[in-house]
Amino acid sequence: MLEISAAAALGLLLLSLTAAFLGGRGAGPIYALAILPCLVAGGAGLGVLGGAPVGALTLPLGLPWIGAHLRLDSLSAFFLVLIGLGGAAASLYAVGYGRHEEDPARVVPFYPGFLGAMMVVVLADDAFTFLVAWEVMSLLSWALVMAHHRAIEVRAAGYLYLVMAAMGTMALILAFGLLAGTSGDYSFAAIRAAHHSVAASVAIAALVLIGAGSKAGLAPFHLWLPRAHSVAPSHVSALMSGVMTKVAIYAFLRVTFGLIDPLPWWTSPALILIGAGTAVLGIVNANVASETKRILAYSTIENVGVIFTAIGLAQAFAADGLHMAAALALSAALFHAFNHMAFKSLLFMGAGAVLNATGRRDLDGLGGLIHRMPVTAFLMLVGVMAISALPPLNGFASEWMVFQSVLASPALTQLGLQIIVPAAAGLLALAAALAAAAFVRFYGLGFLGRPRSAAAGEAREVDRFMLAAMALLAALCALAGLMPALVLDRLAPVTQALVGGHLPQQLAQPWLTLVPVSAARGSYNPLLVFVFIALAASAAAWVVHRLGTRATRRGPAWDCGFPETSPLTQYGAGSFAQPLRQVLGGTLLAVREEVDMPPPGDARPARHRVIQHDLIWERAYLPVADAVQRVATSANRLQFLSIRRYLALVLASLVSLLVVLSLWG
Amino acid sequence: MGMIEGFGIQGLQMLLVVALAPGLTGLVRRIKARLMRRRGASILQPYRDIARLMRKEVVLAENASWLFRAAPYLIFAATWVAAALVPTFATGLQFSWTADLIALVALLGSARFFLALAALDVGTGFGGLGASREMMFASMAEPAMLLTVFVIALVAGSTQLSTVVQAFSGPTVGLRVSLGMAAIALIIVAIAENGRIPVDNPSTHLELTMVHEAMVLEYSGRHLAMIELAAALKLLLYVSLIACLFAPWGIAREGDGPAALAFGALAYVGKLAVGGSALAAFEISVAKMRIFRVPSFLGFALMLGLLGTLLLFVSRTL
Numbered sequence: 002m003l004e005i006s007a008a009a010a011l012g013l014l015l016l017s018l019t020a021a022f023l024g025g026r027g028a029g030p031i032y033a034l035a036i037l038p039c040l041v042a043g044g045a046g047l048g049v050l051g052g053a054p055v056g057a058l059t060l061p062l063g064l065p066w067i068g069a070h071l072r073l074d075s076l077s078a079f080f081l082v083l084i085g086l087g088g089a090a091a092s093l094y095a096v097g098y099g100r101h102e103e104d105p106a107r108v109v110p111f112y113p114g115f116l117g118a119m120m121v122v123v124l125a126d127d128a129f130t131f132l133v134a135w136e137v138m139s140l141l142s143w144a145l146v147m148a149h150h151r152a153i154e155v156r157a158a159g160y161l162y163l164v165m166a167a168m169g170t171m172a173l174i175l176a177f178g179l180l181a182g183t184s185g186d187y188s189f190a191a192i193r194a195a196h197h198s199v200a201a202s203v204a205i206a207a208l209v210l211i212g213a214g215s216k217a218g219l220a221p222f223h224l225w226l227p228r229a230h231s232v233a234p235s236h237v238s239a240l241m242s243g244v245m246t247k248v249a250i251y252a253f254l255r256v257t258f259g260l261i262d263p264l265p266w267w268t269s270p271a272l273i274l275i276g277a278g279t280a281v282l283g284i285v286n287a288n289v290a291s292e293t294k295r296i297l298a299y300s301t302i303e304n305v306g307v308i309f310t311a312i313g314l315a316q317a318f319a320a321d322g323l324h325m326a327a328a329l330a331l332s333a334a335l336f337h338a339f340n341h342m343a344f345k346s347l348l349f350m351g352a353g354a355v356l357n358a359t360g361r362r363d364l365d366g367l368g369g370l371i372h373r374m375p376v377t378a379f380l381m382l383v384g385v386m387a388i389s390a391l392p393p394l395n396g397f398a399s400e401w402m403v404f405q406s407v408l409a410s411p412a413l414t415q416l417g418l419q420i421i422v423p424a425a426a427g428l429l430a431l432a433a434a435l436a437a438a439a440f441v442r443f444y445g446l447g448f449l450g451r452p453r454s455a456a457a458g459e460a461r462e463v464d465r466f467m468l469a470a471m472a473l474l475a476a477l478c479a480l481a482g483l484m485p486a487l488v489l490d491r492l493a494p495v496t497q498a499l500v501g502g503h504l505p506q507q508l509a510q511p512w513l514t515l516v517p518v519s520a521a522r523g524s525y526n527p528l529l530v531f532v533f534i535a536l537a538a539s540a541a542a543w544v545v546h547r548l549g550t551r552a553t554r555r556g557p558a559w560d561c562g563f564p565e566t567s568p569l570t571q572y573g574a575g576s577f578a579q580p581l582r583q584v585l586g587g588t589l590l591a592v593r594e595e596v597d598m599p600p601p602g603d604a605r606p607a608r609h610r611v612i613q614h615d616l617i618w619e620r621a622y623l624p625v626a627d628a629v630q631r632v633a634t635s636a637n638r639l640q641f642l643s644i645r646r647y648l649a650l651v652l653a654s655l656v657s658l659l660v661v662l663s664l665w666g
Numbered sequence: 667m668g669m670i671e672g673f674g675i676q677g678l679q680m681l682l683v684v685a686l687a688p689g690l691t692g693l694v695r696r697i698k699a700r701l702m703r704r705r706g707a708s709i710l711q712p713y714r715d716i717a718r719l720m721r722k723e724v725v726l727a728e729n730a731s732w733l734f735r736a737a738p739y740l741i742f743a744a745t746w747v748a749a750a751l752v753p754t755f756a757t758g759l760q761f762s763w764t765a766d767l768i769a770l771v772a773l774l775g776s777a778r779f780f781l782a783l784a785a786l787d788v789g790t791g792f793g794g795l796g797a798s799r800e801m802m803f804a805s806m807a808e809p810a811m812l813l814t815v816f817v818i819a820l821v822a823g824s825t826q827l828s829t830v831v832q833a834f835s836g837p838t839v840g841l842r843v844s845l846g847m848a849a850i851a852l853i854i855v856a857i858a859e860n861g862r863i864p865v866d867n868p869s870t871h872l873e874l875t876m877v878h879e880a881m882v883l884e885y886s887g888r889h890l891a892m893i894e895l896a897a898a899l900k901l902l903l904y905v906s907l908i909a910c911l912f913a914p915w916g917i918a919r920e921g922d923g924p925a926a927l928a929f930g931a932l933a934y935v936g937k938l939a940v941g942g943s944a945l946a947a948f949e950i951s952v953a954k955m956r957i958f959r960v961p962s963f964l965g966f967a968l969m970l971g972l973l974g975t976l977l978l979f980v981s982r983t984l
Binding site: 368369371372382386389390391392397401404405407408410411416419420422423424426427430431433434435437438441442444445446449450451514520521522523524525526529530533534535537538539541542545546548549550552553554555556557558559560561564565568570571572576577578579580581583584 | 732788791
């Protein structure tokens, strides 16, 4: 299985080279060719999850005395399935979407390589291969973000992304440096065998949290994400949000649950709080953002927060020896990662379809698309229902499992956790409710109502490839929602390997009910809920039509007797957000509203202005950027020295290094 | 309990809730009117309203989409399934294991989701106004309700409503601080979710103060009938939920005979009457609050829920 998936990754990298050679021609066939390796790799991953043996391989690549180690175990396999499914859907979508790309030479050559690099990250079994693949993944995704580099916001987003990616990789390099210790053996097998002190383990975990967390969008390292994810071409946005954030989660799981000794319990409250805080911060921002893709990117931050909260719970349970509960929390995290891949890719593709059809991504320029783009609108409805955690779709199934693992946590004995976990539960509940609000706004303003711009009024349905990709993901959302057992049972080998326990086999439960611990503790049967709702709705419709009347007449909207023809009288992005902005924005966003009301007799229009701040950007990022700027300006003098002084500098640094070395020894 | 009997009780319960729901709404209106020294309409008036609406022609706005037409049935179905999961006169319902308390909250969330979308569908100012305010309330009320659910689940050791009710009607639970907090939080959530005074006024005719009514302004005929019935069902659901959790007396247990079932049904109707009267008395004694006061009202419920959960995490006996 490993050989097959390595070959798939290699094939994608070669496809990238071919595309570079073709220089943007033949985009369609290249995207179509990228589907196959994705499916192959996903299939190989499924094979390992289904019981195929763990493979290991050493290739004579990379550093001569090390070689490139690859390994496909259950954890890698699960994430390989994620990459395969997300990658295949995105490639299928791109066959249609890529045709409208204005400058394909800036997108096509980087795309297959990006997919291949993500696969190598999860297959890597030594630090060198891992870091090289990680860096290739970062750089190629950066190049893809920069595809439309003429817009100033794209360049700004790309720059910020590059800085954050560099910082993340640096943290990872330091982490692996600590992992390898003084022995200097960078293969994961040697790292696993080595013993790490508690202090070293905690430092490593913190560094990986920064390195992987910044890629996944964990606060406070999340600021690049909504900027970069929203300006990339839409199939790339889908991959970055749906898949690359999961690769980052893989990196965190790989190091903290495999490479180092189990962490002490007191690290988990921090992780739980960071996760839950990230979730609320992300979704509050999604509620006030006004561009479709930016809303989706902020919601990615929320979902990553939920996943990290569940990972934190799993870590706490594992530290206390509660293996069943740890397996429940970890299954919830992985299941949510899977679900998020499905619905977030779907939603980004839908936003891309809307962008393609109307050229707009601001909610204030959309509306009424349910009439113009019926299929996209229906598929997007599935997506927003899934992400808003409505039963019986998949988002609710994983959210339900997260809540069930919260309910198992009074078994934890430490007071710190007993105080943190209920607080985190409250934050998660808040985030779930806010997500529904954000997506009512997203869908209601984007697809319902009357068109707010001429472009939205003349939109045309997108082509078959894009619709097929979205339909596949929507079907995946429905399938994983109605039969979560199909996914959960595949997770058993992963949780067994990571926390030493697994859920009872779900497919064996009567009526395909989801029973995480025992039927008395709580169970949920999405299939029956769906059947009941369908039956109740059709019974109601039947009775009403039978006993009442079917008579229907179309007329102008009632609107309390004064229907207004201008579509601008509808609620817009700003007005819909106003109540929540007023309630939550005061502290989180420092929102201020200014009304400029002209005095009586003055004919100029009244104006309403909303001023909101990103406090993290202003209080944490800008001071650092200013400091770097100051240091750089003062160091600039070094550029204009004479040769004598340069030689003196070289000598001085040599001497000081020698002094340090002599003191060290 | 036999399979047939289980199905029978489940079916009976589903029909019972639909049959009783408009009556409860009528009762609340009637008592409110009496307390305000008006005569008031008959308790049966909501039944007549729904029957009349069902026979009337639907006038659809010109740009209403299929979502607008499907939403009333979906809203009704989600609310009905949720209401069927709450033990009214008997526990151990045949399908009580399909969805637990968390799923029940989510089912009500689905109904609200579709109602808010339907409000935005025609593209009128009032629809947007209602939807945005409703979602703002919900973003406070839903977490408060979930935290209440956590309190209940932690005390009972289960999120399964039938199991919870059996545990609560037994002698082991007793009086607890956390449950008291949960009860108050749940009542606040119930008032907000059903759009009752002081959060929203169900009989308002002033559009700018509307929340729920603003969302359904464009509905008419059978669609409006479905929405009205769903609203009545939701009120019944919350009253039944509070009754079965905090006053589980008289509920027939699994395997009880017909006499116990009949007594359970009688007790249930009594509880509904008490709950409806209490709601009416409360509604006439307070004034509606300003819209931006509501979040602090709901925030109080949220804090109570959080405090209750925290207490249970720290000590299992509180």
